Amino acid sequence: MEKPQVDETLDLLCGRLKLYQARDGYRFGVETLLLAGFVEEPCRFLLDLGCGSGVLAMLLVHLGKADRAAGVEIQPAMADRARRSAELNGLQDRVDIYHHDLRRVEEILKPASFDMVVSNPPHRPAGRGRTSPNIERAVAREEISCTLEDVFAAAARMLRPRGRFVVIYPPDRLQEAFEACKRFGLAPSRLRMVHPKLGEPANHFLLEARRAEKRQLVVEPPLIVHEPDGSYTAEVQRMLYPGGSEG
Numbered sequence: 001m002e003k004p005q006v007d008e009t010l011d012l013l014c015g016r017l018k019l020y021q022a023r024d025g026y027r028f029g030v031e032t033l034l035l036a037g038f039v040e041e042p043c044r045f046l047l048d049l050g051c052g053s054g055v056l057a058m059l060l061v062h063l064g065k066a067d068r069a070a071g072v073e074i075q076p077a078m079a080d081r082a083r084r085s086a087e088l089n090g091l092q093d094r095v096d097i098y099h100h101d102l103r104r105v106e107e108i109l110k111p112a113s114f115d116m117v118v119s120n121p122p123h124r125p126a127g128r129g130r131t132s133p134n135i136e137r138a139v140a141r142e143e144i145s146c147t148l149e150d151v152f153a154a155a156a157r158m159l160r161p162r163g164r165f166v167v168i169y170p171p172d173r174l175q176e177a178f179e180a181c182k183r184f185g186l187a188p189s190r191l192r193m194v195h196p197k198l199g200e201p202a203n204h205f206l207l208e209a210r211r212a213e214k215r216q217l218v219v220e221p222p223l224i225v226h227e228p229d230g231s232y233t234a235e236v237q238r239m240l241y242p243g244g245s246e247g
Contacts, residue, residue: 002088008081012056015241017062018088020081021053025136028055030236031204034194034223037207037239039065044117047158048072049102049151050121052140054082054095056116060174061094063242066116069214070096072105074145075136102146102154109158117155118166121146123173125171148173152180159211164189167209171202181209189215 004020013019014033021027030137032052036059044067046232048057051071060066073079079099086095100108122143132138135179139145155165169177171193181188186209194204202222224233232240 015138020085026140030171031168032056033239045114047117049065049119052078068094072098072100072102074101079115103150111157112160114158116164120168121151123170148176153183156184161212163211165209168206171205186212188217190218192220197226214221
């Protein structure tokens with residue numbers, strides 16, 4: 001097993017996959033795993049826009065929800081960790097990581113060539129709220145290098161007709177997301193609100209949209225993340241540990 005660098009940790013993902021992460025930089029959160037759990041139908045070719053440390057791409061391939069995956073990440077250190085994590089898990093022939101700007105993704109990947117595009121993009125517009133002094137965290141959380149519109153536009157360009165775009169955002173971006181779908185030829189097909197606990201307001205939404213295919217929007221039952229005592233609900237536990245194994 002390759003040891004992590006001095007500024008990294010080597011972590012276990014869902015009890016199965018090994019993952020290099022920055023010790024003090026951006027580290028993936030439960031939102032990424034909720035997004036993976038929201039993906040229903042498997043696909044052949046998957047693209048992860050803003051892939052970070054490669055969690056989503058590797059997990060979806062590992063779970064059989066994608067045959068092959070490509071991840072695009074603008075931050076060089078994160079792209080390097082994602083690439084090394086894929087190699088560590090023996091997925092280097094099925095998961096390709098590119099250090100590139102998703103706004104110009106067609107410079108490195110063929111447009112209209114993916115069955116599914118996924119993204120856990122920066123959630124907050126730049127300048128809204130406190131900016132992290134850690135640049136890696138700031139770029140991952142705030143729209144410094146790309147906006148919601150950039151992400152939806154890139155997804156639309158890279159999807160094949162009838163391909164699926166799956167994304168997660170806070171609920172205050174829902175109207176923008178629907179407007180971006182309309183602008184870029186994406187039809188919302190599934191929506192699920194995510195609530196920290198039962199009875200609390202939603203803090204995220206999961207959205208699936210189809211390229212060049214009209215679908216009636218299905219609003220799914222809400223996803224509750226935590227029990228009253230703070231533990232994960234049974235549904236979220238299944239997302240965290242697919243197959244029922246915690247180690």
